[in-house]
Amino acid sequence: MRARNILNLTLISGCLLLAGVSLSLMSPFYPTEALTKGVTVTQSGFVIGSVFISTILFTPICGKYIELLGARNFLLVGSFIVAIGNIAFGFLSEINNSKVFFWSSILIRVIIAIGESAMTPACYALASQQLGERHQGKAISLAEACFGVGTMFGPSIGGFLYQIGGFSLPFWIAGGVLFLINMSAIICLEDKSDMYTRLEEEEGITWKQVLCAPGVGVSLFGLAFAGSAWSWYSATLEPFLDSAYGLDPAQTGLVFTAFGATYTLFTPMFGFLADKGMNGISALILGNSIIGVGLLFLGPIPPFFGISGNLWLSVLSIGVQGLGSAATYLGSLLIMMKGVKDAGLPDTEQVKTMVSSLWIVADCAGGYAGSTLGSIAYDNVGFEYGTLIEAGALVFTVLVMGSLAFSGYTTCRKPSTETQEKEKSEKRRLIQEYEKNGRTYGS
Incomplete structure (x- = not known):
């Protein structure tokens, strides 16, 4: 495996780790903080659960149209949204009006979920490319393990940072680290599309x-x-x-x-x-x-x-x-x-x-x-x-x-072997036509 593939996989795994942390970071302390703002426990549940609903709605859309930007760009845009969203969430401690606090929490969590809906599927697609087909299981398992680590240890990390620096610190740390990884990915992450x-x-x-x-x-x-x-x-x-x-x-x-x-x-x-x-x-x-x-x-x-x-x-x-x-x-x-x-x-x-x-x-x-x-x-x-x-x-x-x-x-039912061979033959013909005439299919 080339050094570039190792670097790519490290950046992808880092993004997934922070995505998992972002997903579960707030659960140990947000309800308590929200109560001090006049937000009920039931409303806090809506805030925490909004990320699941938003992810269900937006992930299929991002997955379907990823070809518009490519997996790399989807990862970069999505991680940037998640990073900025977490940093913005940290400033909610300055809001004292219960209604404004509640609806601002919902809005920012939905925005963060949109970013995660873009970056997480792109990460899995990119990770599967790094080690080749024979080692695809290892690449995907590493990526999935990083997302799982972030999700499972997010509450512990959030609670620890909350005890040290209050409501804002967990979000600022998570958003800041992801922002730095995003900047590194812009420079180093290889685009393998062709x-x-x-x-x-x-x-x-x-x-x-x-x-x-x-x-x-x-x-x-x-x-x-x-x-x-x-x-x-x-x-x-x-x-x-x-x-x-x-x-x-x-x-x-x-x-x-x-x-x-x-x-x-x-x-x-x-x-x-x-x-x-x-x-x-x-x-x-x-x-x-x-x-x-x-x-x-x-x-x-x-x-x-x-x-x-x-x-x-x-x-x-x-x-x-x-x-x-x-x-x-x-x-x-x-x-x-x-x-x-x-x-x-x-x-x-x-x-x-x-x-x-x-x-x-x-x-x-x-x-x-x-x-x-x-x-x-x-x-x-x-x-x-x-x-x-x-x-x-x-x-x-x-x-x-x-x-x-x-x-x-x-x-x-799977397509018949004959049908698959016809499709492959047609693809080869189109590629040969492209190489011969220097233009893309359909242009």
């Missing part, structure tokens, strides 16, 4: 083609449920640990890091196994199975009340879920990348970014549903029975995906 990519992009890939690719539907299904699992107890773990073990919010933050630690540790391992031939659907089924097992012992669930009262068991359960998520998240993305290729879609930035956009949307949709339904379950049936419900949902996904894998199911 005229052949542009020729293929002229075909105009549709969302239906991507969604109908083999394995895409089942990957989105499994990923959404996995995304709901890690957010299921995001708002309820703190009161549970407080009542069961007397932990304060800072100690609860340390418990949350068990997920991030195992997720970060095992994501590269599953990337290595994928490059060695591990089947993506196997990783997906294995991952959701492990997450389901982890949920059984988080409370633990009612049938295991006899072993309750052990903090180490809850910490171990969260760590096990991080292991399962590493397999599911990476496995689902690799299945989708392979599926669009098997469907005969061109290997372009646009297609890769549309795939990663769908992947992000499924994760965010699951995260939003999990945090909402998990809180409702806590209020109605308690923490232990609530995790039993989510564990049952994960078991359901394993049974569905296992049945589909056994039956050889794909979302849509």
